[in-house]
Amino acid sequence: MQNLKKSSKEIHNETIRAAGKWKDGTFQEIFDDWKWILHYSVRYRWTIFFYTFLGTVSTSLGLLSSIAGKYLIDIVTGYQMNKAGMIFGVMAGSFAVSLILNGGISRIMVKLNTNISNDIRADLFEQILDVSWLELSKYQNGDMLSRFNQDIETVGSNAVSWLPAVVIAFYHFLATFLVLFYYDKVMAGIALGSAPFVVLMSQFMMKKQRDCQKKVREMSSRMMTFEAETFYNMDMIKSLGISLHCSTCLKKLQEQYRKITLDYNLFSIKTKAVLSVLGMAVQFTAFGYCLFRLWTHAITYGTMTLFLQQRNSLSGAFQNLVSIIPSFLNSSVSAHRLRELTELPKEIHSIQNQKDLFLTKGGLEVRLENVTFSYTKGKQVFRESDFCACPGEIVALVGTSGEGKTTLLRLILGLIEPDTGKAILKAQDGTEQKLNADTRVCFSYVPQGNTLLAGSIAENLSIAKEGAAREEMKTALEMACAWEFVKKLPEGLETKLGERGKGLSEGQSQRIAIARALLRNAPVILLDEATSALDEETEKKLLKNILEKAPEKTCIVTTHRPGVLRLCRRVYRVEDGKIAEMSDLGEERK
Numbered sequence: 001m002q003n004l005k006k007s008s009k010e011i012h013n014e015t016i017r018a019a020g021k022w023k024d025g026t027f028q029e030i031f032d033d034w035k036w037i038l039h040y041s042v043r044y045r046w047t048i049f050f051y052t053f054l055g056t057v058s059t060s061l062g063l064l065s066s067i068a069g070k071y072l073i074d075i076v077t078g079y080q081m082n083k084a085g086m087i088f089g090v091m092a093g094s095f096a097v098s099l100i101l102n103g104g105i106s107r108i109m110v111k112l113n114t115n116i117s118n119d120i121r122a123d124l125f126e127q128i129l130d131v132s133w134l135e136l137s138k139y140q141n142g143d144m145l146s147r148f149n150q151d152i153e154t155v156g157s158n159a160v161s162w163l164p165a166v167v168i169a170f171y172h173f174l175a176t177f178l179v180l181f182y183y184d185k186v187m188a189g190i191a192l193g194s195a196p197f198v199v200l201m202s203q204f205m206m207k208k209q210r211d212c213q214k215k216v217r218e219m220s221s222r223m224m225t226f227e228a229e230t231f232y233n234m235d236m237i238k239s240l241g242i243s244l245h246c247s248t249c250l251k252k253l254q255e256q257y258r259k260i261t262l263d264y265n266l267f268s269i270k271t272k273a274v275l276s277v278l279g280m281a282v283q284f285t286a287f288g289y290c291l292f293r294l295w296t297h298a299i300t301y302g303t304m305t306l307f308l309q310q311r312n313s314l315s316g317a318f319q320n321l322v323s324i325i326p327s328f329l330n331s332s333v334s335a336h337r338l339r340e341l342t343e344l345p346k347e348i349h350s351i352q353n354q355k356d357l358f359l360t361k362g363g364l365e366v367r368l369e370n371v372t373f374s375y376t377k378g379k380q381v382f383r384e385s386d387f388c389a390c391p392g393e394i395v396a397l398v399g400t401s402g403e404g405k406t407t408l409l410r411l412i413l414g415l416i417e418p419d420t421g422k423a424i425l426k427a428q429d430g431t432e433q434k435l436n437a438d439t440r441v442c443f444s445y446v447p448q449g450n451t452l453l454a455g456s457i458a459e460n461l462s463i464a465k466e467g468a469a470r471e472e473m474k475t476a477l478e479m480a481c482a483w484e485f486v487k488k489l490p491e492g493l494e495t496k497l498g499e500r501g502k503g504l505s506e507g508q509s510q511r512i513a514i515a516r517a518l519l520r521n522a523p524v525i526l527l528d529e530a531t532s533a534l535d536e537e538t539e540k541k542l543l544k545n546i547l548e549k550a551p552e553k554t555c556i557v558t559t560h561r562p563g564v565l566r567l568c569r570r571v572y573r574v575e576d577g578k579i580a581e582m583s584d585l586g587e588e589r590k
């Protein structure tokens, strides 16, 4: 009675523990992750089905070959001599067919892997481009790259292989078991001996493995972020003489990565050792049983060979089934990291066709009314502020560093949304449109920093206008005061640039970037410190060009240069959370 009570209590505790696993969300997470993976696999269901079919045929041929082997041994040891030719034919035939099948299986696998990885990559790329700017800015580039490469590869390969692997391993397991069962039921029972232990072990391994794999992935992201940042900032690293410090940092990260990987490896070794001991025990029992049956003349040498071979095969099939679990969990961890990106909030789009706004005659007015904005709760960058820039005007934004000039441009571009207030584009016919992702077609924006890409000057320009004629490029370069130096380059527009305009000076790169924006020919131009590396004369000439050659454009510039302010119709100072129009510009324009 006492025992009975104890065991029912144990059962109760077990149930609570199992429920806890569901409650802590691990299984639900794995389920959702795999649901996401499978919606990609489903696209190739017929190919996967065919692949699985070929796999089962190949497994059957292996079995057939083993059975033929039994008969061959029986023939050699003096039994059934009359079947020698047929048995040899079966063995040679199954070998040849297996060879061809395995080639086909490998080819289908590579095609499926590549297709699914490409599908995921393309989908994710498109979705990321539409994610809200603020949400995306929370992720490091290295982390993104790690997810985009390693995680997609992991998911891509397992999305195809997992289901066929389970079906083939299960089929292999069942077919082998049935062959053994046909010849000797006791032998089949012995061969299956280790199964319950293996199932128990795999349950225990599941959570631990998932946790380990999560840590490995996070660490890999951190390393990639560090490496990407180092390569990106090579000039700064060299000039500060901190190469040694960077190498030490990398070694520290590598050490952490090594520790996590080795911990996981130790755990795997321990679990594998337990499984091997179990396998060995079953192996010896099966061997003893076979010898006993042979000694009592209950079986032939051929049947004994078949038994031992099939026992190995059965345990192999079972191990295969169990070893699918780590890759299954690994994919779920990767899928989870990718799903996180797909679930990020998207940009806001408006239903109206923004192209109409782009084409309206007479230019566009940018207007912010009573706008309040904060990146983080309780830290307002702007409160109840107004701003206006009209066609034909150059409007300047001034203010000390960190007050919010770039943030104002982000609001105008619809990259971020005001918490309260109104941010609109207004056409000359009075049409108003709330600023959002779609109104961005109306802007030519030149951000801070070097934004040129690797490729020729012409390629850089044509990003803004596909198929732009050489003459259009020349006009844009002239307006940006860049044609003078571009025409002197030996290869002119075809001059190849490195990443971030490597090969040009900072000021030259800025002018190419401005020409690119002008080529887009949008109604509103936004220049964020885009002329900071130019001398004052060139800067003024450039702005005058815009005023003269594009009189309907609205131009908003952030600058610290008093000289430029003389060309501006209006100047706004961003200070203490307010955007205030300056009435007395005497001081600023000095």
Ligand SMILES: Nc1ncnc2c1ncn2[C@@H]1O[C@H](COP(=O)(O)OP(=O)(O)OP(=O)(O)O)[C@@H](O)[C@H]1O
Pocket (backbone or CB within 6 Å): 137, 375, 376, 381, 399, 400, 401, 402, 403, 404, 405, 406, 407, 408
């Ligand atoms: N992505 C962001 N998340 C949170 N806070 C931000 C973010 N970007 C900027 N900020 C904060 O918003 C404030 C305004 O930054 P902003 O870049 O607009 O200043 P700025 O006037 O353009 O400065 P600078 O003249 O140096 O370019 C700063 O206090 C900054 O720390």
